[in-house]
Amino acid sequence: MSHAAIRSLIPLLIACHSTPASKDDPDDDVGQDTDTDTDTDTDTDTDCNLGEWGEETECTPEFFAASDVPQDQIDLIDQGYQTASSAWGNFGPLEYWIVGNDEAAAEDLDAHYCDVRMEKDPSLTSEFEMYCLDREYSFVDYVRDGGAGLSPQHSDYAEYDFFMITHASKYPFPHETDYTVVAYHEYFHVVQFAHIDSRDHDEQRRLMVEHPWWSEGGAEYMAQLLYSRQPGVDATYLKEQMSWKMQTKSLLEEGERFTEIPYGERAQIGYSLGTWFIAYLIHQTDEESYSIHFFDDLNSLGWEAAFATNFGASSEEMLDNFEDFLQLPIEEQLEIIP
Numbered sequence: 001m002s003h004a005a006i007r008s009l010i011p012l013l014i015a016c017h018s019t020p021a022s023k024d025d026p027d028d029d030v031g032q033d034t035d036t037d038t039d040t041d042t043d044t045d046t047d048c049n050l051g052e053w054g055e056e057t058e059c060t061p062e063f064f065a066a067s068d069v070p071q072d073q074i075d076l077i078d079q080g081y082q083t084a085s086s087a088w089g090n091f092g093p094l095e096y097w098i099v100g101n102d103e104a105a106a107e108d109l110d111a112h113y114c115d116v117r118m119e120k121d122p123s124l125t126s127e128f129e130m131y132c133l134d135r136e137y138s139f140v141d142y143v144r145d146g147g148a149g150l151s152p153q154h155s156d157y158a159e160y161d162f163f164m165i166t167h168a169s170k171y172p173f174p175h176e177t178d179y180t181v182v183a184y185h186e187y188f189h190v191v192q193f194a195h196i197d198s199r200d201h202d203e204q205r206r207l208m209v210e211h212p213w214w215s216e217g218g219a220e221y222m223a224q225l226l227y228s229r230q231p232g233v234d235a236t237y238l239k240e241q242m243s244w245k246m247q248t249k250s251l252l253e254e255g256e257r258f259t260e261i262p263y264g265e266r267a268q269i270g271y272s273l274g275t276w277f278i279a280y281l282i283h284q285t286d287e288e289s290y291s292i293h294f295f296d297d298l299n300s301l302g303w304e305a306a307f308a309t310n311f312g313a314s315s316e317e318m319l320d321n322f323e324d325f326l327q328l329p330i331e332e333q334l335e336i337i338p
């Protein structure tokens with residue numbers, strides 16, 4: 001197996017508020033396999049791991065956490081998953097890997113991760129295991145950098161397909177509102193990826209759109225919108241968040257479009273203005289055209305045709321109109337935000 005092929009076994013990563021990965025060496029008391037929910041089938045049993053990619057499932061995710069992660073933090077993510085999957089559909093198989101602040105505990109969790117991979121996918125070789133243990137973006141990196149990320153595993157190089165969401169314990173911190181919003185955000189990436197049938201990484205990137213404005217903007221707007229609808233959340237919450245995101249407009253360079261900004265240092269501009277673009281798109285059409293119908297058409301029509309079919313204009317035309325919208329005073333812009 002070539003190095004590139006082995007690399008392909010390491011799931012693609014959507015590093016949202018940061019980045020993911022793994023290592024090896026099982027200590028059973030280390031990676032806690034936490035059965036937080038009362039549902040039964042969270043383990044490697046049959047049905048839950050063999051569903052068709054993209055089909056909704058009754059199965060619940062598996063939660064794995066480093067030994068220094070408190071149960072209430074795991075519960076918080078579980079609640080986030082439950083709210084998000086109730087709103088947008090339940091997809092899987094899904095694994096949550098929750099990293100704390102202790103590097104040694106994260107190293108043990110990395111080891112456990114590689115064991116789980118080997119256990120769930122008999123097609124993986126010892127070569128993969130070595131690679132896994134030395135992954136580029138490991139749980140230890142999450143201890144250092146914080147954040148969260150989604151890695152979908154859906155390629156020709158492995159037999160076991162799954163989604164993996166990693167949450168760190170900082171940026172955001174578990175006591176912050178954003179921890180729940182990020183849990184929704186990562187779960188919306190699951191929804192996005194569940195609607196891409198291709199096992200080819202390049203095609204997956206094309207349908208997700210390479211730069212962050214589209215997929216991140218969508219995950220972020222849907223997450224913020226969902227959070228704003230939760231009981232007890234201030235009625236001005238969403239408008240406040242969106243006002244803040246609009247400020248990134250001032251960071252654009254002369255003639256620069258937010259759609260051209262790649263992942264990396266300035267990605268936040270793409271995230272924030274992308275969030276506004278999705279809000280604008282939903283305002284021009286309706287929420288289901290974006291969150292359901294567009295994704296349902298994505299495989300059969302391709303990205304641009306799914307866009308035009310569901311939003312009534314080409315992406316270029318819609319983006320041109322949005323550029324005009326970006327020039328409006330913030331008070332007028334906020335009128336489209338519920």
Ligand SMILES: [Zn+2]
Pocket residue numbers: 014015016017185186189215216219
């Ligand atoms: Zn994201």
